[in-house]
Amino acid sequence: xxxxxxxxxxxxxxxxxxxxxxxxxxxxxxxxxxxxxxxxxxxxxxxxxxxxxxxxxxxxxxxxxxxxxxxxxxxxxxxxxxxxxxxxxxxxxxxxxxxxxxxxxxxxxxxxxxxxxxxxxxxxxxxxxxxxxxxxxxxxxxxxxxxxxxxxxxxxxxxxxxxxxxxxxxxxxxxxxxxxxxxxxxxxxxxxxxxxxxxxxxxxxxxxxxxxxxxxxxxxxxxxxxxxxxxxxxxxxxxxxxxxxxxxxxxxxxxxxxxxxxxxxxxxxxxxxxxxxxxxxxxxxxxxxxxxxxxxxxxxxxxxxxxxxxxxx
Amino acid sequence: xxxxxxxxxxxxxxxxxxxxxxxxxxxxxxxxxxxxxxxxxxxxxxxxxxxxxxxxxxxxxxxxxxxxxxxxxxxxxxxxxxxxxxxxxxxxxxxxxxxxxxxxxxxxxxxxxxxxxxxxxxxxxxxxxxxxxxxxxxxxxxxxxxxxxxxxxxxxxxxxxxxxxxxxxxxxxxxxxxxxxxxxxxxxxxxxxxxx
Numbered sequence: 001x002x003x004x005x006x007x008x009x010x011x012x013x014x015x016x017x018x019x020x021x022x023x024x025x026x027x028x029x030x031x032x033x034x035x036x037x038x039x040x041x042x043x044x045x046x047x048x049x050x051x052x053x054x055x056x057x058x059x060x061x062x063x064x065x066x067x068x069x070x071x072x073x074x075x076x077x078x079x080x081x082x083x084x085x086x087x088x089x090x091x092x093x094x095x096x097x098x099x100x101x102x103x104x105x106x107x108x109x110x111x112x113x114x115x116x117x118x119x120x121x122x123x124x125x126x127x128x129x130x131x132x133x134x135x136x137x138x139x140x141x142x143x144x145x146x147x148x149x150x151x152x153x154x155x156x157x158x159x160x161x162x163x164x165x166x167x168x169x170x171x172x173x174x175x176x177x178x179x180x181x182x183x184x185x186x187x188x189x190x191x192x193x194x195x196x197x198x199x200x201x202x203x204x205x206x207x208x209x210x211x212x213x214x215x216x217x218x219x220x221x222x223x224x225x226x227x228x229x230x231x232x233x234x235x236x237x238x239x240x241x242x243x244x245x246x247x248x249x250x251x252x253x254x255x256x257x258x259x260x261x262x263x264x265x266x267x268x269x270x271x272x273x274x275x276x277x278x279x280x281x282x283x284x285x286x287x288x289x290x291x292x293x294x295x296x297x298x299x300x301x302x303x304x305x306x307x308x309x310x311x312x313x
Numbered sequence: 314x315x316x317x318x319x320x321x322x323x324x325x326x327x328x329x330x331x332x333x334x335x336x337x338x339x340x341x342x343x344x345x346x347x348x349x350x351x352x353x354x355x356x357x358x359x360x361x362x363x364x365x366x367x368x369x370x371x372x373x374x375x376x377x378x379x380x381x382x383x384x385x386x387x388x389x390x391x392x393x394x395x396x397x398x399x400x401x402x403x404x405x406x407x408x409x410x411x412x413x414x415x416x417x418x419x420x421x422x423x424x425x426x427x428x429x430x431x432x433x434x435x436x437x438x439x440x441x442x443x444x445x446x447x448x449x450x451x452x453x454x455x456x457x458x459x460x461x462x463x464x465x466x467x468x469x470x471x472x473x474x475x476x477x478x479x480x481x482x483x484x485x486x487x488x489x490x491x492x493x494x495x496x497x498x499x500x501x502x503x504x505x506x507x508x509x
Contacts, residue, residue: 018408021408022408025409025411025412028412032447034445034446034447035397037446038397038442038444039396039401140342172447189365304406305397308401309402309406310402310403310405
């Protein structure tokens with residue numbers, strides 16, 4: 001494993017499988033009465049969130065605590081960062097308190113890379129702007145691999161990623177991890193939400209693009225719906241919510257176009273009725289809650305591999 | 314394993330001298346199985362847990378022998394102690410193995426931990442910690458195929474296949490059919506190497 005987890009580029013296909021194998025063992029811990037492993041006893045991890053997040057932050061917090069680490073949560077709201085302190089000073093100050101690992105979310109793409117260069121402790125990127133969200137991609141890949149039959153089962157599978165691709169770090173990280181695991185990714189979005197230069201990028205990374213969800217769905221082995229990020233949109237990406245749903249929502253009608261049992265994923269939080277219908281969100285093949293529990297297991301696996309061994313000592 | 318397993322610093326069947334062959338190992342396991350039965354007349358409360366890596370097939374073999382003798386199956390599983398080791402920070406991280414606690418659980422049971430080589434005792438200490446997170450056995454016992462001495466903790470085995478006095482500069486190389494394709498125990502001289 002590398003020292004930091006900033007991007008899916010940091011891990012090879014073999015390392016991803018190693019992280020998944022460890023996560024599978026961590027998953028079993030969730031079923032135990034005593035949900036605690038001593039692996040990170042005496043270590044301190046700071047969750048530094050410059051951007052709101054409930055599920056990612058609490059899942060990192062639970063992961064750290066189940067590994068017996070001391071976990072401190074800091075959000076930028078009400079901290080010195082909101083008083084105008086620079087990112088560098090904030091990070092150096094909190095890590096000077098003797099922490100062993102930093103989990104960071106920031107609205108600026110590349111912030112985690114920047115911070116990792118200033119520190120000599122492992123840094124985990126918990127989402128940076130529209131750039132990457134590697135642990136989300138790992139938990140998605142882990143959930144899909146389990147659903148489709150274990151290690152190697154993603155090989156040759158067709159995964160549709162649908163929605164606001166322009167603003168999605170989940171999409172960027174997932175394309176990298178799923179293609180590394182041998183899946184073929186089809187990215188579906190309206191032309192206005194396709195990232196600039198996507199054609200070159202698709203060629204380089206080996207994925208396909210489409211504007212037509214109805215053509216892609218019947219061929220897909222799994223579908224991953226992305227959240228429409230209204231907070232990142234200054235308007236003009238699509239005329240009305242209704243129109244978006246008609247063209248790109250996983251509606252009740254479209255549910256019937258999916259292959260039987262094809263897993264439905266969504267990184268949350270969901271806009272029910274916009275990108276995903278309640279019927280799809282609650283369908284038997286929906287794996288959305290499995291993603292949440294896999295999130296804890298994957299984050300335990302990542303924290304263990306980055307923080308437990310000699311290299312981080 | 315009482316030493317970090319299963320990385321090998323020797324080739325089985327090539328280096329060192331054989332101290333136990335397949336028949337010796339088979340006899341030792343049969344004796345351990347009978348000893349366990351003598352101590353636990355009622356095999357129903359018995360749970361055998363093999364410690365990864367080579368303790369797992371050993372526990373399976375002992376369970377098979379007890380089943381043959383008693384006529385009914387004995388609960389057995391596998392215990393991984395990676396997360397409980399006290400040397401986690403002095404080695405690169407290792408991926409944990411799968412822990413398999415039999416459906417009967419371990420609460421109120423007589424748990425026999427099964428390992429291949431007993432050395433410093435640190436693996437057994439880690440196993441006791443791990444066990445406490447899975448439940449509360451009535452009794453915990455320890456069965457090992459080889460006891461090579463050099464304990465660093467106050468731990469001793471209840472059932473020993475073979476006591477093998479060794480020097481610290483030697484390494485006990487235990488191979489099993491299931492993991493290595495051959496049943497044998499060798500002693501290998503490692504010059505200038507002392508393991509903690």
